[in-house]
Amino acid sequence: MEKFKKALNSQKVAPYVFVLPFILSLIIFWAYPLISGIVMSFQDISFGGRTFVGTAHYAKLAKDKFFWTAVTNSVEYMVLTLVLLIPIPMMLAVLMESRLTKAKGVWKVIMYIPALTSVVISGMLFRMMFSEAAGSQMNQMLAFFGQSPIAWLKAKGTAWVALLLLCMWRWTGVNMLYFLSGLKSIDTSIYESADIDGANARQKFWYLTLPLIKPTTIYVVTISVYAGLSMFLESFMLWNGNSSPKNIGLTIVGYLYKRGIEKNDLGYACAVGMVLMIIALIINVIQLIATGTFKREEK
């Protein structure tokens, strides 16, 4: 016993004791479901049991037009959120960091508040603001410009305005804070020497700020890619359930949920999940190569 205690306390054994929960959790709650997900995507699962069906689910997916709607929607959503939620927060962070802006603390606190609300609450607020009733906020705004009220959430164009505004509302402040922390890590003496060399504000942004906050940008892009591709609850709440008119709000995860939970077709749903993972991995590898992350590590 004494010996065992001593061994347990040695610096060789202790680290393994500390990381043991991680290893267990990794095996039980990550590796096992991941592998079982891959296996299940080749199986037909019903109450009777499992039968191996090979790549039948994938073949069916390729012809499934709902699935392609879901993929198109998810990819479109991801691209649009990248376009909206990278440059704008970056500009805002630069503006916030400049000497011109006063009361920085107040702005920062307010801009983060939307991120505190749950999707249920924010989804409800936006659904009601974009309601088709004449008295809703957005229809009142249309009335102000002399337009008649429209059913915002029933056509893709206007519905996606609501969806993207909801996304921007929740994440602009968060992404701005990420960029702010990136800006804080830049040594200010660089800007002083640029001033001496007579660089103007635009040049300083393009040639100093942008390259220096690259790690932050890569981080924000990566999390945005994942969040965009796996978006589900926003659309679930905006349309009050998993069915939107003409599937304008159907996403990959929404389809996975519909198949797996609502229709209890687990094998097919797992195949949907695998496609999502492959898309996410491909996009991330492309992005990491494009931004030269691998190259930097080789040095």
Place this chain on the structure above:
Amino acid sequence: MAKDVNSSRTMASNHKAATVLANGCFLILCCLIAFPLLAGLLASFRPGRELVQNGLAINFDFSTMTLDNYLYLFGQKGENSRVDSAKYFMWYKNSLILTILTVVLTLLVCYFIAYGLTMYKFRLQGFLFFLVIATMCVPFEILMLPLYQEVTALHIINTRAGVILPGLCGASTIFFFRQYMQSLPKELLDAARIDGCTEYGISVKIMMPITKPAFASMAILCAMGSWNNMLWPMLVFRDTSKFTLQIGLNTLLTPYGNNYDLLIAGSMFGIIPILVIYLFFQKYLIDGMTAGAVKG
């Protein structure tokens, strides 16, 4: 000489204009951001059916405002309200318990894992850290269905353990603790060892007090995530009596709109705990959130 004074004057006025412009920009932005919440707050003092009929809009007509929704929420108005109120506060309590449990357990477990990964040199160290990052690269939604089956097979479906355990070793929390601990001096450990402290004693008595700021940052992020978490708890909990607030609020969203009195007041009241924590600890939150972003 006179020209110099002039140009410095125009520069000063330019500077002033730019200041007004920059602050004006943030003022407008913050108003836009506050807008939906303000509209929701104002709407919570009006009958819920108005929300269904007219949609949500800023309306400063104070004459028609009542506290009815909140009286209903607290069970002070009518027989029916007492039942609904009891249900709402049961969900509220469930959410509070789940959040507190999640925060305490996640933080402790992740702290010790990060401690092991950072404070020692051992063979699998690099590989294990790579695995921490790897778990971040698989979206949870992909694991959701197999995990649901697994949790059912383990008989922890419909329990708090089923919600908490799969997310206990959060990669981002481990990552943050590691980032924080890397900046701390390891000489402290040797000094404590010489004094006869055990490895586990050091991790609790010496390092834990020093990592307090990291605990604060992660506590807020973890609390926010847990309070607002919806997808996974929605799959795990089956009984209405076990629902969290978010799932419960979602069940009030019916197409008939007969529950909107409770829904709108309940939603606004449901933001309060997280808002209070945020306003008190927002300094730590920003440190915690941005830890991953700087070093990439």
